[in-house]
Amino acid sequence: SQTIHQWPATLVQPVGSPLSLECTVEGTSNPNLYWYRQAAGRGLQLLFYSIGIDQISSEVPQNLSASRPQDRQFILSSKKLLLSDSGFYLCAWSAPMGATEAFFGQGTRLTVV
Amino acid sequence: GQQLNQSPQSMFIQEGEDVSMNCTSSSIFNTWLWYKQDPGEGPVLLIALYKAGELTSNGRLTAQFGITRKDSFLNISASIPSDVGIYFCAGDPSNYGGATNKLIFGTGTLLAVQP
Numbered sequence: 001s002q003t004i005h006q007w008p009a010t011l012v013q014p015v016g017s018p019l020s021l022e023c024t025v026e027g028t029s030n031p032n033l034y035w036y037r038q039a040a041g042r043g044l045q046l047l048f049y050s051i052g053i054d055q056i057s058s059e060v061p062q063n064l065s066a067s068r069p070q071d072r073q074f075i076l077s078s079k080k081l082l083l084s085d086s087g088f089y090l091c092a093w094s095a096p097m098g099a100t101e102a103f104f105g106q107g108t109r110l111t112v113v
Numbered sequence: 114g115q116q117l118n119q120s121p122q123s124m125f126i127q128e129g130e131d132v133s134m135n136c137t138s139s140s141i142f143n144t145w146l147w148y149k150q151d152p153g154e155g156p157v158l159l160i161a162l163y164k165a166g167e168l169t170s171n172g173r174l175t176a177q178f179g180i181t182r183k184d185s186f187l188n189i190s191a192s193i194p195s196d197v198g199i200y201f202c203a204g205d206p207s208n209y210g211g212a213t214n215k216l217i218f219g220t221g222t223l224l225a226v227q228p
Binding site for chain 2: 006034036042043044045046049057059090092094100101102103104105106107109
């Protein structure tokens with residue numbers, strides 16, 4: 001069966017520090033991978049999605065970047081965090097050949113102080 | 114970024130009542146999904162819909178893919194306290210009939226159930 005792992009679960013980082021959140025998927029090949037951010041207001045905002053290695057689409061211009069160095073690994077990064085980067089970050093995967101059901105990791109609660 | 118309009122924003126009901134929420138878009142969607150999110154966790158898929166007009170049930174939950182492909186609704190019958198959470202619709206927007214590989218989420222409906 002397929003599983004998705006996302007870490008860390010919580011993170012407190014100072015303004016201006018770098019960020020690296022990692023997500024890995026097991027039990028499937030060539031998944032579509034997604035990074036979402038959820039602010040306190042509840043909505044899930046799509047940040048990045050990827051249909052393959054090194055194929056990243058950015059949905060919102062921002063202080064973050066994403067990379068997919070391996071088929072089932074998706075990384076969310078920042079060189080210098082801003083206060084506004086605080087939020088709940090969720091990684092998700094779906095089967096290849098078009099977005100169907102997406103399955104989420106447990107999320108990372110990022111607080112920038 | 115693109116978002117789906119979901120209503121109501123919140124609902125406060127008594128245990129045993131039925132619940133209805135809906136999701137609308139100005140553009141056509143290929144797929145409609147409904148998720149539930151508990152506090153501090155990732156959303157969990159409840160129901161997936163793939164065809165216009167499709168009506169699908171999962172226990173006490175029923176969802177429909179609108180005929181116009183621009184809306185969907187979710188009903189919960191005989192609510193219980195564990196139904197509490199945030200419910201999200203999500204969809205794959207159509208790109209001239211093909212998949213866009215994106216999954217766009219609604220703004221969420223917060224459901225509170227009083228025993």
